[in-house]
Amino acid sequence: MKKFVFARVLLCTLLTAGVAPLAARAAAGDLYDGGLNALAIYKFNSAGTRTVFKSGTYIDWLAFDSKGNLFAAAPSDNVIVKITPTGVQTNFATGITPAGIAFDAVGNLFAINTAGAGSIVKYTPSGTMTTFVSSLGGGAPTGLAFDSNGTLYVSFSGNNTMGSGSIAKFAPNGTKSPVASGLFLPAGLTVDGANNLYVADVGSGSIFRFTPTGTKTTFTSGLNGPRSLAFDTNWVLYAGEFGSHDIVKFPGGVKTAFSHDDTFIGGLAFEPPTAQLANISTRASVQTGQRVTIAGFIVTGTDAKPVLVRGLGPTLGQPPFNIAGVLQDPTLDLHDTASSIMMNDDWQSAANHNQIPANLQPPDSRESAILITLQPGNYTAIMAGKNGTTGIGLVEVYDM
Incomplete structure (x- = not known):
């Protein structure tokens, strides 16, 4: 995933500056369960009421990305499926027998690939796989579970x-270290805000907690086959009891x-709070020389990100803005850390303007x-007036 970590705007005469409203979905917090041989993914509201989110596929372990897309391991079909918040399902990865x-x-x-001796594979947000x-x-x-490190x-x-x-x-470089042994069918893992690891130990009916230094304590015992774990946004731990369908x-x-049903409990995952920065923008008095408008932004992540940069002027003089003294013919010059990478004067002159x-x-x-x-990297968008003209202009950067 890529996102704008922050935006810095260097302006000579700053009139207004701000970040556009976040494009966010409705409040999250529903719990999802891979329904295993029920061939369904179940969704639970905060009261524990169950509904069917998707059906037709044997699903076990679950994970959400930061945009609210649900990824589900379907070992019987040798795929990992991706399901959008609106329920559109596609195959994200194929040729894998996935576990956690x-x-x-x-x-x-x-993802764990259980084929052979087992391996762990990594997929970029676009689906490119490496081992x-x-x-x-x-x-x-x-x-599987990650801590914050x-x-x-x-x-x-x-x-x-x-x-x-x-x-x-496994450290980020792949170096393996032991954490614990002597367990009885450990399965689901999750990590709390202090980086304590929680382990659902199916055979012993216990949930164990391990500090970051490896100290083990029993969080709870006497459960009926605890297999899957998940924390909600308030750090309340939820556990799926495989033996009792609870x-x-x-x-x-x-x-x-929380809930008792007639089907086995598979992997658990909470829908995360999702908010994505849609765009950043700033309005300024565009002058000449060292007093042009410079807007900086950063693209993070590991993959390339489509971005739209706009430089507006005449629009600001029209309703509902009705600003006086606008920049009549703005130009844009986009730079990376080394040099200019693209310029534009009149948006319809760009070869890809119809996109x-x-x-x-x-x-x-x-x-x-x-x-x-x-x-991924640091960028600056420079807005100036054609032929040295000046006036009020607006620079915007959109995450596409």
Whole structure:
């Protein structure tokens, strides 16, 4: 995933500056469950009421990206599916027998491939796959979870006997270290805000907690086959009890009923709060020489990002703005850290101007626009007046 981390605007005479409203979905917080042999993904509201979100596929482990897209492991079909918030389902990855899946901090999806001795593969947001760990050496790898430092934890269920299960961790460079051994069918993993690791130990009926230094305590015991775990936004832990078809929660550490149903509980995941910066903009008095308007922005992540930069002037003089002294013919010059990479004077002169969405095409033909795909990095957009003219102008940067 790419996003604008922040925007800095260097202006000589700043009239107004601001960030446009966030394009956000409705409040999140619903819990999702991979329904396994029920061939459904279930959705639970805060009261525990269950509805069917999607049906027709054997789904187990789940993970959400930061934009609210749900990714689901479908081992019977050898795919990982992607489901948009509106329910549109596509195959995101094929040729994999997936178990646990988890996103890192920059939006890459990591997945266990249980084929052979097991491996961990990594997918960029666009679906490009690389191998993170080529062989896990068997041991029935099952669950995945990241902490805030980028450490990836993996559960190994073992050979279905008491004491054969274990937990390992992988540094961002792939270096493996042991965390715990002697467990009984460890499966689902999750991490709290203090980077404590929680492990659902199916065979012992317990949830164990490990500090970042590896100290183990029992969070709770006496559960009926706890297999999957998830934290809500208030750091309340939820657990799926495979043996009794229950989902329970632990506000303040106290076991509380949440939902009881007639199907096995698969992977759990909460829909995250999602808000994406749609655009940044600033209005300024555009002068000449060192007093032109310079807007800086940063594209983060690992993949290229389509961006639209607009330079407006004449539009500001029209209703509903009715600003006096506007810049009559703005030009744009986009720079990376080394040099100018694209310029525009009159947006319709650009070779790709017809690719600009209709609702984002500048209203006046004298205004400028640059539609470009940028690699992660630092950029500045310089707005000036053609032939040294001056006036009030507006610079905007849109995440496309």
